[in-house]
Amino acid sequence: MNYRQLGKTGLTVSEIGFGCGNVGGLMIRGNHDEQVEAVKHALELGINYFDTAPVYGDGQSETNLGKVLDELNPKIILATKIRIGRDDLQDIKSAVQRSLETSLKRLKRDSVDILQLHTPISADQETTVTRDSIELSSVLGKCGVANAFDAVRSQGMVRFIGFTGLGDAEALHKVARSGCFDLMQVYYNLLNPSAGWKVPPYFSGYNFQQLIDIAASQGMAVAIIRVMAGGALGGTIARTGYASPRVGETIVPGGEYKADEVRSSKLGFLLSGDVDNLPQAAICFALMKPSVSTVLVGFSSREQIDKAAACSGKAPLPSIAVEQLQRLWSTNFETRPA
Template identity: 40%
Template sequence: MMRYRRMGRTGLAVSEIGFGCGGNAGLMLRGTAAEQARIVARALELGVNYFDNAPDYGDGAAERNLGRALKAAGARPLLCSKVEIRRADLDDIAGHVVRSTEDSLRRLGVDALDVLQIHNAPWHEAPAMEGVYYARLGIDDYLRDGGVLDGLARLLRDGKVRHAGFVCRGDDVNVAQRLFQTGMFGMINVPYTLLNPTAGQAPPPGLNVARDGGGVLCHARGADVGAAIYSVLAGGFLSEDSAAGRPRHPVARTVDPAAEAVRLNMERARSLRFLAADTGGTLAQAAFRFVLSHPGVSTALGGFSAMEQLEEIAAASDAGPLPGSALAALERVWRTDFGLATALP
């Protein structure tokens, strides 16, 4: 049975498992229209009511495909999409936010979004924005006249967007708090995983992480801002197939097994396989149950390549949070940096 949580000040009741439409799992980009329709319909049957999308997912393809699948199902769940701000948009950020959103509405076939997020994480200063880069945006470009907040205000006023949010990417908790203080934002998207839990707690002693989440989930909860967690499976590594070295599903994004970062993530995943045995489920289910153990989490976004993955992850909601014994064992693994502290030079 799917459980639901309140998404911060938005008041939205969202399913603990959300449906992510990004390119890593690949269904909404590389799956067939029939398979997309079948899996989206099954997600709705299972109680999934929150769908997360973005124009960047296949240059609008994921939005069009989701809109078609929902029309076939005769359903209108909660919809989130995003805006990517690139260098060419800096002279009229507010106008771009409005135009991009209107394009998303047309692709999805709806009159309004329940949540619109800025896909650029706020940053302390203006980053170099070359080519199609949009990972970060200077905080001044959020707050200045004609900036992000002005564009969001227009959309909220006109009823094209009901709630606003933004993405965090790590090392950005201070600027995220500045945005919380504006009162405009009701939710964030943030990475929070078994491999890097720092969005939800202080860094465990001994654990090395590329980016510090800064406990942003705790700060968001204090500001009554909800949180959707993306990349729960750390880009697909926290799965039985990945831990066992098996190839990914044909529609999923491929990785190079010879790459050092890939090899290390597979080793980290293997060190956590005990969680599946200890909790009577799969490694992927344990990853979602871990995320849902945090009180600041509103929904955990699943990326699905196939029906069996949807069924597997949806069951994690009914299983409840990870037990204390599993969390204690996890803490011990973190303190050894997944056993790599002594295994690597």
């Protein structure tokens, strides 16, 4: 396992992070023995970054991970999140305190390394492209999320703070440039590379306008999410084991799972050399960006952990493959003339 710096935090993280969310599902729907074995195996492979959230399984992910960590007592970097709803906006500070205290209880810990906002961010409610978002002023304002996060950090409950880079691109850029946060989770994959590459105006995926580069310019850590596009890059629509049985859901505006599957079918040229499956190609692609700190992968089996971990240290995708990718993006996956 190779390791990278987590922005300016001073922490060193594994290139592959253990995502404890719903898509992989192991830490939500697996049994305790399987979860212990999976985490233990990941640790043996060098994975030291674990990411969870209260909304994963309605608290089940945090609860299960807490039991496993209590049993194994490993030295890891642990991140969780907070979702701020419209009803919380009158007293964000109290909402943050309550949510974090509940998370710590589930995780059986006195503190976590990283606390992240899990709510999409918009410039305002009139122009937003994302439902259930909160406005920029509720994040950076005097009584906003950033100050509320600083309050729990001053209590020693968290070490570093971040946010999930979903919502309106321009608002996300402003939050990244604010200097208030240490880390950002970024949506970035082979089907929508716009957080790291320039895409044409007619590109059908939501345009994050090179958000990774904005974060890097501020010295922020970047953790990649949805590297498999919610499963569309997994090679099949069928969900097996503990993976989420629900397909078709995306977390970005305008996303369509079936359309993503069609696009992924055009990526067979990436399978060459020591990359023999699309999930590995997806991870290797994300790791090619030097400013990426870690790539979060959700797991439903031990085999998936092995395959993901094996991507660390692999050679970058060949330049000819990257050129083919750029041609696909420039033609919106062959729906526009070159």
